[in-house]
Amino acid sequence: MAGDGVEKIGQAVEDIGGYIRRQREGAEVSLRQLAKVAGISNPYLSQIERGLRKPSAEILAQIATGLRISAEVLYVRAGILEPRESSPVLDAVTADPDLSERQKQVLTDIYESFRRGNAVDGSAVESAAVENAVENAVENAAGRSAATDTENVSK
Incomplete structure (x- = not known):
């Protein structure tokens, strides 16, 4: 055995x-x-x-x-990771060659937070987690965007 x-x-x-x-x-x-x-x-x-x-x-x-x-x-x-549930959204994010691995992970986390929130029927705890995930992603994206804008202006 x-x-x-x-x-x-x-x-x-x-x-x-x-x-x-x-x-x-x-x-x-x-x-x-x-x-x-x-x-x-x-x-x-x-x-x-x-x-x-x-x-x-x-x-x-x-x-x-x-x-x-x-x-x-x-x-x-x-066999290092368990397969995740298939989803057209996650498959598209994973397959997009224009996104970095970090960007793919952030989008996946946000999407999965929304799905968990919907599965729990909008519990207050899950809703707060979704809002925090979205806020963090927006802040990160805004920070990168501002940095990119600054780089573009200085060139």
Whole structure:
């Protein structure tokens, strides 16, 4: 029975490696190019793709950046994160290449706060949490916008 857990881990490593290979080939990126962008060696990336090595979360994030996909997708595939409930809104946010990972996370947090608020029938505690999340996001966005405006004016 103990072997079952080892087999599952082995399968997850093979799955993540195969998934990375399929994404790389679909993006028409060579192994060498992806390794360079991800900051890892060609042999190490090859071993990951063949299921011989299990990459750390940090390496997965670097590979995701190189493939221009969400690190979250790789984390779920590798078994680091639990899959979240599918939603067209969250899928669109995750897939948007023009958003940074931080921006995607803020939008996801706000959206999930609204969904939780609706599920609780507008409880006062949840409503306050939603309002705080929105306020924080607006303040962060306004701060970035003001900083960007200042940079643009000074140029």
